[in-house]
Amino acid sequence: MKIKIQKISSSVLYVILAITLVIVGLFFLGGEDLNPIVPDMSQPVYTDSLIYWVYALLSATIVITLVAAIYQFAMNFIHSPKDAIKSLFGIVILMGVLIVSWSIGDAQPLSMPGYSGADNVAFWLKITDMFLYTIYIMMALLILLIFGFGVAKKLK
Numbered sequence: 001m002k003i004k005i006q007k008i009s010s011s012v013l014y015v016i017l018a019i020t021l022v023i024v025g026l027f028f029l030g031g032e033d034l035n036p037i038v039p040d041m042s043q044p045v046y047t048d049s050l051i052y053w054v055y056a057l058l059s060a061t062i063v064i065t066l067v068a069a070i071y072q073f074a075m076n077f078i079h080s081p082k083d084a085i086k087s088l089f090g091i092v093i094l095m096g097v098l099i100v101s102w103s104i105g106d107a108q109p110l111s112m113p114g115y116s117g118a119d120n121v122a123f124w125l126k127i128t129d130m131f132l133y134t135i136y137i138m139m140a141l142l143i144l145l146i147f148g149f150g151v152a153k154k155l156k
Contacts, residue, residue, distance in 0.1 A: 016057070023053045038114035097134055105129030 026046040036043040044050075077084035106129055107122035 020053065020057075023050055026050075094134075097137055098130060101133035101137065102126055102130040104133065 023046065027044050027050045030044060030046045033043040033045050033047075073084055073087065076087060105126035107126055109120050109122075109125070112120065
């Protein structure tokens, strides 16, 4: 028999999945906007709904992850302060990667036909590059670690 938290989390998962399927279905099957932002390009009617749903999911994920990390750090600090401080090493490395990737980001404004918003500025362009480069670096490290641990396991 499942414990209560498993029942709740699986129910929440199914609700989120159902909402996602409805929004994605509307996005793909809901038709085209009659007045698209960029002429001669199709734009689904429910694009904004899909984007806002992704923002909501991303925000919830970030909040839950931060709360869980702070809680785990506090519990580890109570039991073993030395080990808790060692666990901050990963955060320090991530901050270093973010700083390096921010510094190599490009601030050149983009040429985007049909866009007249205020977000095509150096700050947001460097933020975008920072996140993209960080993702690239983390994926490369992940692949190297997967192969490295696989090789190390075979050598033992």
